[in-house]
Structures are given as C-alpha cells and as structure tokens.
Amino acid sequence: MKLVLASNNPGKLREMRALLAPLGHQVIVQAELGIAEAEEPHDTFLENALAKARHASRASGLPALADDSGLCVDALGGAPGVHSAHFAGREGSREQRDARNNAKLLASLGEQRRAHYRCVMALVRRADDPEPLVAEGSWQGSIARAPRGAHGFGYDPLFLVPGRGLTAAELSEDEKNRLSHRGQAAARLVELLR
Numbered sequence: 001m002k003l004v005l006a007s008n009n010p011g012k013l014r015e016m017r018a019l020l021a022p023l024g025h026q027v028i029v030q031a032e033l034g035i036a037e038a039e040e041p042h043d044t045f046l047e048n049a050l051a052k053a054r055h056a057s058r059a060s061g062l063p064a065l066a067d068d069s070g071l072c073v074d075a076l077g078g079a080p081g082v083h084s085a086h087f088a089g090r091e092g093s094r095e096q097r098d099a100r101n102n103a104k105l106l107a108s109l110g111e112q113r114r115a116h117y118r119c120v121m122a123l124v125r126r127a128d129d130p131e132p133l134v135a136e137g138s139w140q141g142s143i144a145r146a147p148r149g150a151h152g153f154g155y156d157p158l159f160l161v162p163g164r165g166l167t168a169a170e171l172s173e174d175e176k177n178r179l180s181h182r183g184q185a186a187a188r189l190v191e192l193l194r
Helices: 010-023 045-060 081-086 094-108 173-179 181-193
Strands: 002-005 026-029 064-073 114-124 133-143 159-161
Touching (some): 002 010, 002 045, 045 081, 045 114, 064 181, 133 181
Parallel strands (some): 002 064
Antiparallel strands (some): 064 114, 114 133
8 A cells, every 4th residue: 555654854754664664555755746745733733633644645645644743841831742843933944943942942941841742643545534543652751951862853852761861862763763652653553554
C-alpha cells in the first residue's frame, strides 16, 4: 500500500519512516507529490493532525498519515503546545526557528521545569474517511537549563529524559524512537493497522 506522509519536516520524516518500517508500506512524502503543507489553525493536536491528513489525501488521492505534536510545559499552562513549531515566530529556516524557540522557552522558565511531549497521529484511507485511525503518545520529562546534544530536532536539546540525565538530542535515533511520544503513537498505529 502507498501512504502519503503529510509533513515536510526533515527530522519528523526521518523518524516516521523508521517507525513505520514494520508495516512494509511505501511511504511517500507529500513534497514528492508537490503537495504543500496544510494550515494548522486548530487548538488541538487531533484537529490539526486530521486536517493535515485529509489535505494530503485530498491532494494525492491516496491514504495519508499526519501527526501533530508539540511540547507542553506545565509552568506555561501547556504552551507552546500546538504552537510549538512557531513559538518564537515563523521567520527563517527550520534550524533558525528551532534555535529561537529554544531560547524563548529558556527565557520563559523559572524553577518549575516539568514538561511533556504530546503526539497525535491520524491516518485516513481517503479524504472524507468517516473513521480515521487515531493513535496518541505522551513522553514525560523536564526542561534542561541549557541545550545539549546533536541529534533530534525542535526542543530535543532541552528535553531531559527521566532517569537518564540525557536530553532527547543525546539519545541515539533508535533509543529515541523507542521512548518518544511519536514512537509510542506509531507503535499504537501499527497495532491498529495489523
């Protein structure tokens, strides 16, 4: 089966391809089909994931998978949440935005540093699929005082993994995929598809 992955984020694409490998499906990135990223105007991860999946399916005529995920920080009332990718603005490259987002997060925090990553995946068999498959994952942790590590993307250099003393950016790709919010959601999705 061909499956369109509704994302142009290179870090997310790398993770998703590895996580979906057990399915044996041919995963096509929406950019390969000339499909632009969908708008994410909603206030929940679920609504945004469904909007992205339906957009990619409508444009391609194929089943589509999307995730919406983000970092939720207790001291910030759950922010940046669904706005994680653009917490400090939309200007610049993905790497520049990540650096600004991390700097803004650090400047916003005091002593309370508990946080979690949240991921919701939605798979639609067609754009108007009335019963999309939905899988969720959550990864508890806290925010480091300074970025560490060269792997991962987004807030990974600041996300401290409980009991490890490492940030998500210091984990190997395989280890991160086993522990992460996206890894948990993908494992649940694989179960649903089997």
